[in-house]
Amino acid sequence: MPTVQEVRKLLEERGAVLLAHNYQRPEVQDAAHFVGDSLELSLKAAEVDAKIVVFAGVDFMAEQAAFLNPEKVVLHPEPLSRCPMAAMLTPEVVKEYKEKYPGAPLVVYVNSLAEVKAMADYVVTSANAVALVSQLDADTILFGPDRHLAEYVAERTGKSVVPLPELGHCPVHLAITPSDVERAKREHPAARVLAHPECVRAVRAMADFVGSTSQMVRAARELGAREYVVATEVGLLHRLAKLGVEAYPASPYAVCPDMKKITLESVARAVLEGREVVRVDPKIAEKARRAVERAFELLGVSAPWRRS
Numbered sequence: 357m358p359t360v361q362e363v364r365k366l367l368e369e370r371g372a373v374l375l376a377h378n379y380q381r382p383e384v385q386d387a388a389h390f391v392g393d394s395l396e397l398s399l400k401a402a403e404v405d406a407k408i409v410v411f412a413g414v415d416f417m418a419e420q421a422a423f424l425n426p427e428k429v430v431l432h433p434e435p436l437s438r439c440p441m442a443a444m445l446t447p448e449v450v451k452e453y454k455e456k457y458p459g460a461p462l463v464v465y466v467n468s469l470a471e472v473k474a475m476a477d478y479v480v481t482s483a484n485a486v487a488l489v490s491q492l493d494a495d496t497i498l499f500g501p502d503r504h505l506a507e508y509v510a511e512r513t514g515k516s517v518v519p520l521p522e523l524g525h526c527p528v529h530l531a532i533t534p535s536d537v538e539r540a541k542r543e544h545p546a547a548r549v550l551a552h553p554e555c556v557r558a559v560r561a562m563a564d565f566v567g568s569t570s571q572m573v574r575a576a577r578e579l580g581a582r583e584y585v586v587a588t589e590v591g592l593l594h595r596l597a598k599l600g601v602e603a604y605p606a607s608p609y610a611v612c613p614d615m616k617k618i619t620l621e622s623v624a625r626a627v628l629e630g631r632e633v634v635r636v637d638p639k640i641a642e643k644a645r646r647a648v649e650r651a652f653e654l655l656g657v658s659a660p661w662r663r664s
């Protein structure tokens with residue numbers, strides 16, 4: 357297994373940049389040039405000068421970095437690192453719901469595949485889903501694939517948010533239970549609780565703050581507590597520890613096996629062998645990119661891949 361320093365040296369020799377998601381293994385995060393959530397990393401891919409971007413994250417993230425940055429070579433070190441929640445929303449399910457709810461805008465979470473994004477009106481993240489849906493001129497919104505995030509958006513906006521598919525979920529966040537949070541709070545009574553909106557309602561209700569991974573990082577700095585209990589995938593704890601934040605997992609079993617498939621070895625192999633290059637059908641890429649851009653336009657955010 358190569359060391360963090362060896363991987364970093366190799367990346368630099370080949371003029372490649374490593375972007376790693378907050379849920380990656382600690383050593384992969386340590387070797388990365390940037391660590392963040394999926395949207396931050398796609399934006400970063402547009403900003404960096406390097407022509408080769410190695411994306412340490414699951415399939416939909418690498419795919420999104422590729423379709424937002426078609427002039428760059430995006431390498432996914434482990435093509436079998438696939439998000440099961442993204443796979444729950446297929447184009448067939450989308451067609452079925454569009455027929456059932458004609459005229460209802462389709463908002464899809466970034467955690468979905470490019471084919472589905474290409475069918476959407478807007479692509480959102482857990483950080484901006486509430487803001488975007490509240491601005492839509494419609495009372496009924498189709499939202500997929502996470503039904504817990506859909507429920508959270510409905511609670512916060514007062515709109516009728518129809519989840520598609522009906523039971524779409526992240527298995528990692530679903531497995532974090534209210535009793536996990538209670539136990540963690542008993543063990544760390546001074547801690548404040550940060551939860552991801554993919555958690556079930558009962559867990560969200562116990563949290564002092566609900567938000568995306570990057571919002572949780574910001575909240576941990578701003579809330580000023582001595583310690584935190586974190587209801588999300590355990591990879592975020594490494595990022596928080598590096599920032600000097602004392603944080604504990606709501607559940608030590610909240611581990612995403614797909615995120616952990618990427619290792620220093622697979623990153624080094626990807627750079628040395630130049631694979632797997634992420635390719636998205638140009639027609640799908642164009643439509644998916646437009647759905648991301650429409651969300652940016654509505655939210656008044658400029659898209660870095662269009663600045664040049």
Ligand code: SF4
Pocket residue numbers: 379414438439440441442467526527528529589612613614615
């Ligand atoms: S943590 Fe959940 S949503 Fe994220 S990649 Fe793993 S299964 Fe998918």
